[in-house]
Amino acid sequence: MELSLTVNGKARTDDVEPRLLLVHYLRDVARLTGTNIGCDTSSCGACTVHMDGEAVKSCTVLAVQADGHEITTIEGLASDGTMHPMQEAFRQNHALQCGYCTPGMVMAATSFLKENPHPTEAEVREGLEGNLCRCTGYHNIVKAILAAAQS
Amino acid sequence: MTTTEAPPEERVFGQRLLRKEDPELLTGEARFVADVDVHGALYIALVRSTLAHARIVSIDVGPALEVPGVTAVFTGADLEQEWAGPLPCAWPVTEDMKAPTHLPLAVGKVCYTGDAVAVVVAESEYQARDGAEAVVVEYEPLPPVVDLGDAVSDRVVIHEDLGTNKSYTWELSPDAEAVDRAFAEATHRVHGHYIQQRLIPAAMEPRGVVVIPQPFGGEYTVISATQIPHILKVMLALTSGISETSIRVIAPAVGGGFGSKLDVYAEELLSLVLARRLKRPIRWIETRSEGTQATIQGRGQIQDIELAADADGRITAIRVKLLADMGAYLQLVTPGVPLLGAFLYAGVYDVPAYSFSCTSVFTNLTPTDAYRGAGRPEATYAIERAIDQLALEVGVDPAEIRRRNYIKPDQFPYNSVAGLVYDSGNYVGSLEKALDLSGYGELRKEQERRREQNDPVQLGIGLSTYMEMCGLAPSRVLASLRYVAGGWEAATVRLLPTGKVQVVTGTSPHGQGHETSWSQIAADRLGVSPDDVEVLHGDTAVSPYGLDSYGSRSLAVGGVAVAIATDRVIEKARQIAAHQLEAAEEDLEFTAGTFRVKGSPEKSMPLGAVAFEAFTAHNLPDGMEPNLEASSHFDPPNFTFPFGTHVCVVEIDTETGGVRLRGYTAVDDCGNQVNPLIVEGQVHGGVVQGVAQALFEEASYDSQGNLLTSTLVDYLVPAASEFPSLTTGTTVTPSPTNLLGVKGVGEAGTIGAAPAVINAVCDALSPYGIHDIDMPATPERVWTAIQEAAR
Ligand code: FES
Ligand code: FES
Numbered sequence: 001m002e003l004s005l006t007v008n009g010k011a012r013t014d015d016v017e018p019r020l021l022l023v024h025y026l027r028d029v030a031r032l033t034g035t036n037i038g039c040d041t042s043s044c045g046a047c048t049v050h051m052d053g054e055a056v057k058s059c060t061v062l063a064v065q066a067d068g069h070e071i072t073t074i075e076g077l078a079s080d081g082t083m084h085p086m087q088e089a090f091r092q093n094h095a096l097q098c099g100y101c102t103p104g105m106v107m108a109a110t111s112f113l114k115e116n117p118h119p120t121e122a123e124v125r126e127g128l129e130g131n132l133c134r135c136t137g138y139h140n141i142v143k144a145i146l147a148a149a150q151s
Numbered sequence: 152m153t154t155t156e157a158p159p160e161e162r163v164f165g166q167r168l169l170r171k172e173d174p175e176l177l178t179g180e181a182r183f184v185a186d187v188d189v190h191g192a193l194y195i196a197l198v199r200s201t202l203a204h205a206r207i208v209s210i211d212v213g214p215a216l217e218v219p220g221v222t223a224v225f226t227g228a229d230l231e232q233e234w235a236g237p238l239p240c241a242w243p244v245t246e247d248m249k250a251p252t253h254l255p256l257a258v259g260k261v262c263y264t265g266d267a268v269a270v271v272v273a274e275s276e277y278q279a280r281d282g283a284e285a286v287v288v289e290y291e292p293l294p295p296v297v298d299l300g301d302a303v304s305d306r307v308v309i310h311e312d313l314g315t316n317k318s319y320t321w322e323l324s325p326d327a328e329a330v331d332r333a334f335a336e337a338t339h340r341v342h343g344h345y346i347q348q349r350l351i352p353a354a355m356e357p358r359g360v361v362v363i364p365q366p367f368g369g370e371y372t373v374i375s376a377t378q379i380p381h382i383l384k385v386m387l388a389l390t391s392g393i394s395e396t397s398i399r400v401i402a403p404a405v406g407g408g409f410g411s412k413l414d415v416y417a418e419e420l421l422s423l424v425l426a427r428r429l430k431r432p433i434r435w436i437e438t439r440s441e442g443t444q445a446t447i448q449g450r451g452q453i454q455d456i457e458l459a460a461d462a463d464g465r466i467t468a469i470r471v472k473l474l475a476d477m478g479a480y481l482q483l484v485t486p487g488v489p490l491l492g493a494f495l496y497a498g499v500y501d502v503p504a505y506s507f508s509c510t511s512v513f514t515n516l517t518p519t520d521a522y523r524g525a526g527r528p529e530a531t532y533a534i535e536r537a538i539d540q541l542a543l544e545v546g547v548d549p550a551e552i553r554r555r556n557y558i559k560p561d562q563f564p565y566n567s568v569a570g571l572v573y574d575s576g577n578y579v580g581s582l583e584k585a586l587d588l589s590g591y592g593e594l595r596k597e598q599e600r601r602r603e604q605n606d607p608v609q610l611g612i613g614l615s616t617y618m619e620m621c622g623l624a625p626s627r628v629l630a631s632l633r634y635v636a637g638g639w640e641a642a643t644v645r646l647l648p649t650g651k652v653q654v655v656t657g658t659s660p661h662g663q664g665h666e667t668s669w670s671q672i673a674a675d676r677l678g679v680s681p682d683d684v685e686v687l688h689g690d691t692a693v694s695p696y697g698l699d700s701y702g703s704r705s706l707a708v709g710g711v712a713v714a715i716a717t718d719r720v721i722e723k724a725r726q727i728a729a730h731q732l733e734a735a736e737e738d739l740e741f742t743a744g745t746f747r748v749k750g751s752p753e754k755s756m757p758l759g760a761v762a763f764e765a766f767t768a769h770n771l772p773d774g775m776e777p778n779l780e781a782s783s784h785f786d787p788p789n790f791t792f793p794f795g796t797h798v799c800v801v802e803i804d805t806e807t808g809g810v811r812l813r814g815y816t817a818v819d820d821c822g823n824q825v826n827p828l829i830v831e832g833q834v835h836g837g838v839v840q841g842v843a844q845a846l847f848e849e850a851s852y853d854s855q856g857n858l859l860t861s862t863l864v865d866y867l868v869p870a871a872s873e874f875p876s877l878t879t880g881t882t883v884t885p886s887p888t889n890l891l892g893v894k895g896v897g898e899a900g901t902i903g904a905a906p907a908v909i910n911a912v913c914d915a916l917s918p919y920g921i922h923d924i925d926m927p928a929t930p931e932r933v934w935t936a937i938q939e940a941a942r
């Protein structure tokens with residue numbers, strides 16, 4: 001099937017299998033490997049990207065469902081060699097260790113702040129419910145998101 | 152050794168430096184194994200047993216071969232000739248330990264659900280999985296052994312050739328009579344029976360491996376999501392028969408391990424021999440629901456601990472009996488895990504008599520192996536739970552019973568009853584600080600109020616003081632424990648012509664930030680900026696020697712090796728500078744990266760200039776070789792013994808059984824801190840993993856040996872909403888046994904957390920007469936306990 005979409009601001013057209021998941025399309029066809037895969041039950045959020053500015057788990061979306069939409073992956077977040085304020089906040093607050101959950105966390109967090117620009121700590125924690133991290137204990141991730149909300 | 156509150160002075164060592172690793176991880180640039188794109192690779196998928204215990208009657212690969220894209224299918228029998236040896240177990244803990252032959256693909260019978268019976272090779276990942284689905288395996292079911300008691304009984308013997316399910320019995324009983332005497336004379340005796348449930352490590356990155364053969368050049372490049380590239384290389388050579396010189400192992404960016412990637416796995420071996428056989432690159436990426444069964448699990452022990460104490464509650468003896476679940480086979484260090492705990496059941500207490508005995512058995516479940524803490528969390532849990540029981544028995548506060556029993560600061564170095572020499576410690580200092588930070592006194596008052604008011608939400612406060620054995624390990628001690636390798640670590644430090652610094656380490660980070668910390672260690676000594684230091688790791692072609700990262704060993708062994716190698720470089724640089732400045736070596740001082748002649752500071756030479764001179768070799772002292780490079784292979788003289796006190800506060804809704812973690816205070820002492828930011832991160836993550844064992848996680852199986860928690864929907868890796876922010880504090884008691892005074896912190900949080908949480912839960916439920924509860928303390932379990940107590 002033919003698929004036309006925008007990925008990180010660039011228009012693309014590809015011929016894909018109907019059963020291809022968006023995450024596999026991004027990783028294997030578009031070769032954007034920043035989006036990770038951590039599970040097969042849409043539980044972990046490692047694969048989170050933005051579709052038309054909203055966070056989606058790209059393992060729950062078929063590539064063909066993204067037809068006509070705009071996708072942003074972690075690779076599209078920094079601009080002109082400068083990291084996005086959320087990426088910077090993660091760095092400043094040591095909100096990553098192995099970094100595997102990080103792209104998904106950052107994408108989830110940026111979309112969350114768009115909806116709720118001044119969240120409480122409890123709201124941040126609730127807002128991250130779909131994203132698992134095994135390394136950081138979430139403490140510094142929450143801190144980073146609150147810091148990003150401040151700035 | 153003195154305990155101080157803060158790092159001594161403003162140096163690069165001890166700074167909260169932001170991590171060098173972060174930018175590439177934050178932008179998606181980092182390459183994990185699944186991100187490696189190899190042209191022309193074949194994909195493999197494994198056919199796994201759906202039964203826990205069965206004979207393989209037949210395997211029909213025909214239907215799989217008809218799946219488009221499938222190029223080959225191999226059964227265990229097809230590949231039997233490929234192996235020069237079975238999957239390795241490096242720790243035969245006793246001379247007569249029983250170890251079944253463990254092949255990458257089972258031959259004849261399967262011994263756990265997930266045991267691989269065939270491998271399908273295809274042109275794409277989807278096709279390989281389709282092929283695996285199509286393989287038809289006929290089994291003759293055998294009765295599964297799921298329960299440890301059942302395993303001991305030998306009612307069904309899993310590995311017939313061994314004749315028993317018992318792998319070994321290991322004892323540590325320096326003076327059994329003294330223990331018996333102490334129990335006979337004791338005023339108080341308590342007995343704890345604790346179950347360490349099986350846990351699924353669940354590193355967020357599943358495992359994966361890519362093998363790239365060079366059919367003409369003869370080399371195999373193995374890229375694996377592993378914690379142990381160096382050990383893996385040796386083991387791949389031994390099991391495949393391929394020369395060690397033809398194998399290069401690369402650990403790329405690795406997404407967490409927690410022990411689960413401290414192993415040599417069937418898929419790594421299969422990928423290697425299939426690359427040899429098919430002369431094409433081979434690629435395998437684990438799925439999560441595959442990994443919950445095919446990757447090792449942690450814990451799996453039943454503990455019986457008895458304490459004898461005098462009238463004041465001073466412990467006079469400890470007796471421990473352990474039944475440990477090895478799972479179906481022995482993986483790399485499976486049998487050694489209980490031993491790592493065996494030395495620590497006396498914990499932080501001054502205990503005169505001790506005996507320990509462990510029996511380890513096979514079951515028809517996924518093999519167990521090291522998982523964050525490996526033996527030490529189990530031991531700490533037992534003693535820290537039991538001492539709370541003792542506090543109840545004696546009728547004193549849990550903080551007080553601990554104070555009465557601690558090894559005192561002036562007793563270090565302390566000869567433990569289990570035969571260790573604890574390097575340094577200040578347990579009472581750690582306790583007082585944690586009590587203070589957590590507002591312990593106020594919490595007790597609030598608890599009192601709630602109890603009086605019969606508040607449906609009860610407050611529980613739990614303490615644990617832990618001590619662990621890190622810095623694995625002095626090689627001679629490992630020899631005495633029959634571990635087949637050493638415990639040293641290697642480092643090379645070199646100055647490049649432009650004055651930049653390269654550090655090569657044998658440790659293999661997967662989230663711990665070694666690039667940052669090792670830069671700090673070298674930069675601090677060389678007087679250069681950490682930005683001028685590059686740290687190379689995780690590639691056996693770049694760092695030929697190493698024993699990798701596990702057991703909180705990287706800093707206390709590998710980081711120290713970096714420091715020693717750096718000092719050796721400085722010594723050589725000093726000789727060159729003295730020669731060039733026409734001064735005696737002893738007249739030179741080296742500060743802030745520059746050699747100066749004492750008394751005439753205008754005569755000086757920065758390190759960069761020395762490096763360039765060493766590179767050109769135009770004017771070196773007679774007989775000196777060019778370049779500035781030095782190595783160290785550091786074998787630690789002793790373990791290190793980090794410690795700390797954790798205070799957990801829970802609220803229990805007695806009507807629903809729900810346990811809410813209200814606050815958590817962790818005061819940890821890992822000796823000198825290279826980077827406190829990283830230390831805190833390790834503690835946060837560790838604590839949450841320990842809390843997860845206490846409240847949420849359990850690999851549960853049905854009576855047939857089917858894993859009921861095979862996905863992240865059923866296996867509850869907790870999310871952010873389950874936790875409050877954590878309060879951390881530190882004390883600093885340097886280790887006197889290494890020149891950095893460091894101890895290690897990777898497992899500390901996990902070790903301290905589970906007992907603190909369960910002590911808090913039991914504390915909250917104490918008015919109901921409930922003094923013990925199994926992990927995980929789920930709402931259902933807590934609610935049921937309350938109902939039963941009310942009856
Ligand atoms: S990969 Fe886990 S939610 Fe998508
Ligand atoms: S940083 Fe490792 S999983 Fe989040």
